[in-house]
Amino acid sequence: AQKVTQAQTEISVVEKEDVTLDCVYETRDTTYYLFWYKQPPSGELVFLIRRNSFDEQNEISGRYSWNFQKSTSSFNFTITASQVVDSAVYFCALRIKTGANNLFFGTGTRLTVIP
């Protein structure tokens, strides 16, 4: 069975601080995709990144960076120099290659950046 765990329910940081959102996943499949989505107050989930299981190279995009470690089944997300606009709920998700088309979402981490 597939499972995604985001242990941090809520995080508050002061603007300009760095913050890391944790994501741990479970799957027996060897081929899978991992995702991060951002859900601002407006409601829609905004796609941030996709990483496939064969690519453990970390990625940086502006103030965002992702650390994928298969050894610990983790796919953590770091925001550097946080801004108020980063306040949102962030979801980590897992999709396996076989079977039904589905994303397995974590319960989300609510990030509040205090000015």
Place this chain on the structure above:
Amino acid sequence: ETGVTQTPRHLVMGMTNKKSLKCEQHLGHNAMYWYKQSAKKPLELMFVYNFKEQTENNSVPSRFSPECPNSSHLFLHLHTLQPEDSALYLCASSQRGGGLAGDTGELFFGEGSRLTVL
């Protein structure tokens, strides 16, 4: 503007009402989805349509009835709902669905329809 538009954004209905949620995608995708988002729960997949055909029904009660007349439109018909059905209903689309080769699975979401059942 996400390319996926949902209406209405907010809906309040009684348990005996019949209402519908509408979703339209302008991205040229051929897979569409309904998700339910309840407080403090993971997003729950409800239905998946590929090329207008339903390919997934995730044990959803029959009081929720989806309709997909074409690849750009998706409806969720609601009838005799319960208060516990109150949630944010999110529509999404993707380029392909069903685990086909080349489908890497990014979904594009609408802003959701906030449903309150009294």
